[in-house]
Amino acid sequence: MKIQKFEPSQLLKPFVNSFMIVESDTETVNRILPGTSLVMAFRFRGTTFSDNSPHAPLPAFCLTGISTSSRLIRYTCNTGVLLVHFREGAAAAFFNAPLHETAGYSTPLDQLLPAWQIQKIEEQLSEAPTHDQRIRLVEELLNTNLKYRATYDLVTEAVKLIKSTSGNFKISELVKLLNTNVNSFEKQFRSQVGTGPKHFSSIIRLRSAIQNYKNGADLTKLSYAAGFFDQSHFIKGFKTFTGESPSHFFKQGFYW
Known part of the structure; x- marks a missing residue:
């Protein structure tokens, strides 16, 4: 499997983290872990x-929640x-549908954007000879559907605060700091980010644990660092997240 990453244009940088081209010459199986942002695939x-x-x-063309x-x-x-990795909470700038409705699914793009646009880019991508040209075509589609420019908002600030503590920021404290109420905050967060703040935080905690793991690491210490009360709860959460126990997971092959 060959993977190449590309930077978005200046206009799209506030919304798109990166473009990724994934190519496989032979039949390949890849494990995809839950992430904190939505991904659009072409x-x-x-x-x-x-x-x-x-x-x-x-x-063929879809948005995965x-x-x-x-x-x-x-x-x-x-x-x-061709994958478009959005920044957390930024995909809402391109779609009218509440993004939590895409959670756990790969929704065809013609259900979210005008069907004629998807048909057009399908034809264009099939004829494009280079990856640079394919990315330019996708950027044109995104620019056409961009509803607003990057601005400060409550959800953006919440995402930054949660990430700054590796997912260990208590939601009650977050709501108090942002001077809002729980119901309003959670509704806005789900609609814009694509999941609730508690689930978002748990993804960050477990991804942080995976990134910080080293061979022979103490799982109890890793459990506490990931915000779990004990090792048994950590292993249970880890299995739900990855589909495997920690010991088996870290012996496996490629994932992202």
């Missing part, structure tokens, strides 16, 4: 399948996919 050749639906291909557990994605021979 498959320009080949076919992809998910373990959730192993006999039905994933939509935030999930609660890992997924296995199978790439057939000679498959190429």
